Amino acid sequence: MHLINIKVHMLQQPTVARMQHTESKPAIAGFLQRRPRWAPPAPLFLLQPVLRRIVQKIAENNPDMFGRLGPHYRAVFVIDPVNLPFVMLLRPDPDDLMLVARRRSEISEHDARISGKFLDLLMLVDGDLDGDALFFSRNLTITGNTEAVVCLRNALDDIDDSIAEEVADMFGRPGRAALMALRRMNEKRETQ
Amino acid sequence: MIRPELVCPAGTPSAMRTAVDAGADAVYCGFQNATNARNFPGLNFTVPELERAVAHAHAGGTKVLLALNTFPPAGKVDLWKEAADTGARLGVDAFIVADIGVADYIARTHPDIRLHLSVQAAASTPESIQYYCREFNVKRVVLPRILTVPEIKLMADEIPCEIETFIFGNHGLMVEGRCSLTNYITGLSTNMDGVCSPAAQVEYIKDDEGNLSTRLGEYTIDCFSCNESAGYPTICKGRYLTPAHDGPYYAFEEPISLNLSTLLPDLMKAGVTALKIEGRQRSKAYVKSVVSAYRKAVDSIMAGQDPQISDLLALTEGQKETQGAFKSKTWR
Ligand code: SF4
Numbered sequence: 001m002h003l004i005n006i007k008v009h010m011l012q013q014p015t016v017a018r019m020q021h022t023e024s025k026p027a028i029a030g031f032l033q034r035r036p037r038w039a040p041p042a043p044l045f046l047l048q049p050v051l052r053r054i055v056q057k058i059a060e061n062n063p064d065m066f067g068r069l070g071p072h073y074r075a076v077f078v079i080d081p082v083n084l085p086f087v088m089l090l091r092p093d094p095d096d097l098m099l100v101a102r103r104r105s106e107i108s109e110h111d112a113r114i115s116g117k118f119l120d121l122l123m124l125v126d127g128d129l130d131g132d133a134l135f136f137s138r139n140l141t142i143t144g145n146t147e148a149v150v151c152l153r154n155a156l157d158d159i160d161d162s163i164a165e166e167v168a169d170m171f172g173r174p175g176r177a178a179l180m181a182l183r184r185m186n187e188k189r190e191t192q
Numbered sequence: 193m194i195r196p197e198l199v200c201p202a203g204t205p206s207a208m209r210t211a212v213d214a215g216a217d218a219v220y221c222g223f224q225n226a227t228n229a230r231n232f233p234g235l236n237f238t239v240p241e242l243e244r245a246v247a248h249a250h251a252g253g254t255k256v257l258l259a260l261n262t263f264p265p266a267g268k269v270d271l272w273k274e275a276a277d278t279g280a281r282l283g284v285d286a287f288i289v290a291d292i293g294v295a296d297y298i299a300r301t302h303p304d305i306r307l308h309l310s311v312q313a314a315a316s317t318p319e320s321i322q323y324y325c326r327e328f329n330v331k332r333v334v335l336p337r338i339l340t341v342p343e344i345k346l347m348a349d350e351i352p353c354e355i356e357t358f359i360f361g362n363h364g365l366m367v368e369g370r371c372s373l374t375n376y377i378t379g380l381s382t383n384m385d386g387v388c389s390p391a392a393q394v395e396y397i398k399d400d401e402g403n404l405s406t407r408l409g410e411y412t413i414d415c416f417s418c419n420e421s422a423g424y425p426t427i428c429k430g431r432y433l434t435p436a437h438d439g440p441y442y443a444f445e446e447p448i449s450l451n452l453s454t455l456l457p458d459l460m461k462a463g464v465t466a467l468k469i470e471g472r473q474r475s476k477a478y479v480k481s482v483v484s485a486y487r488k489a490v491d492s493i494m495a496g497q498d499p500q501i502s503d504l505l506a507l508t509e510g511q512k513e514t515q516g517a518f519k520s521k522t523w524r
Binding site (some may be wrong): 067068069070072127128129130131132133135136137138141142143146147149150151152153154155157158159160 | 203204205206207209232233234235238390391392394395396397398404416418419420421422423424447473474475476477478481506507508509510511
């Protein structure tokens with residue numbers, strides 16, 4: 001066998017199956033999720049200052065994480081919760097942080113894209129789920145600059161405290177209640 | 193039966209703390225350079241991080257084993273020597289080595305620190321292991337994943353050192369420490385640069401129908417249809433075409449992980465004194481689940497009970513598990 005002739009074939013004819021978005025809807029995104037299908041997209045401008053505060057807070061609390069990003073701290077990542085009506089653009093540059101919401105049709109130039117269900121992404125960021133396992137089960141998709149994604153994953157995974165709790169605390173009791181509801185939803189999902 | 197040491201992976205300080213909390217007897221880790229076989233971007237320890245991590249692990253009664261298990265290219269040995277000197281200064285409990293030059297340097301310079309022979313040395317006969325013990329005072333050998341449990345038992349009777357075997361994780365089947373597949377395609381060496389399938393040369397391409405192609409360098413090494421479990425982008429787990437086979441097939445190994453949970457009592461009876469969990473590149477969620485599961489299993493065996501084995505299938509590559517050669521030489 002000559003490796004130089006490596007070719008690839010699919011073992012079976014792929015069946016056309018789009019991502020299934022059947023998971024129950026997270027409370028934290030309730031106001032976005034409850035809208036009827038025909039309604040206009042949620043007003044993302046309302047989210048922008050909240051996202052800015054979130055990313056600043058995470059950076060402030062975890063300054064050591066940036067070292068693990070190596071040369072990729074300026075990379076732009078699309079975080080795509082496939083069952084929400086928007087994506088987020090993240091640039092983890094400590095001097096020029098960015099976390100903004102965008103409609104899928106308005107995604108600008110980026111280096112990598114990380115797609116998965118919202119709860120999976122949340123649990124992943126929070127160190128409660130293993131990214132490789134999610135990838136093996138095809139519940140996580142990575143495209144673009146793989147090395148940048150690996151660096152981001154390792155940077156986030158080295159954070160001891162719960163990022164979700166840090167964010168929830170920013171919003172006081174309603175924030176903590178929303179996180180509790182999300183975690184319950186995840187536990188229920190795991191036991192099903 | 194000797195109580196075995198549970199040896200657990202730590203790719204980051206946080207993963208190390210997780211392993212300690214989950215009941216690791218020892219953790220193994222490496223520096224952020226080519227001196228270890230998991231030289232992945234964003235992974236591993238800086239010197240100050242390792243210093244703090246050693247203190248934390250020792251406070252919890254956990255040993256720290258420093259992996260210096262790659263082979264220095266000619267003229268670059270100083271990096272390995274410096275890593276050994278730094279590890280000694282920080283108080284690591286053992287070095288895991290593969291190269292005889294590195295082994296020789298540590299044996300002469302830091303004779304009070306234990307030397308473990310890495311799986312990367314691929315020492316699989318009593319004669320070769322005896323040689324390492326005699327020449328470098330090696331205290332433990334990590335056996336390649338090619339021996340059956342009865343063969344391990346025979347080995348235990350013939351060698352003057354402890355035996356460590358892998359019990360969970362990656363199942364790559366080339367002769368360990370000799371695999372040049374990555375080198376062939378990317379120009380980087382698993383054994384000298386410490387990285388198999390460097391992420392900078394890995395690309396995933398998803399088509400409109402949900403099929404996922406994995407590319408390494410210029411080569412597509414697999415394509416998973418939309419409902420199929422995926423594996424790592426390693427060449428040994430790729431699907432290939434040859435005239436001898438109808439259609440593409442896994443030439444070396446399929447995406448699958450080793451899981452020896454049900455063989456634990458046999459391994460312990462065979463004289464294995466250290467049980468190793470692979471996965472420094474994995475998350476702390478993986479570390480927590482796998483270490484806790486094996487901690488419980490080992491403790492129940494030691495207490496004379498049936499081992500309680502948790503289901504770890506969700507964490508396995510390709511969502512499949514095997515007992516590999518430990519169970520039978522014809523596992524595929
Ligand atoms: S290609 Fe497979 S066998 Fe070779 S180093 Fe990589 S994981 Fe190991």
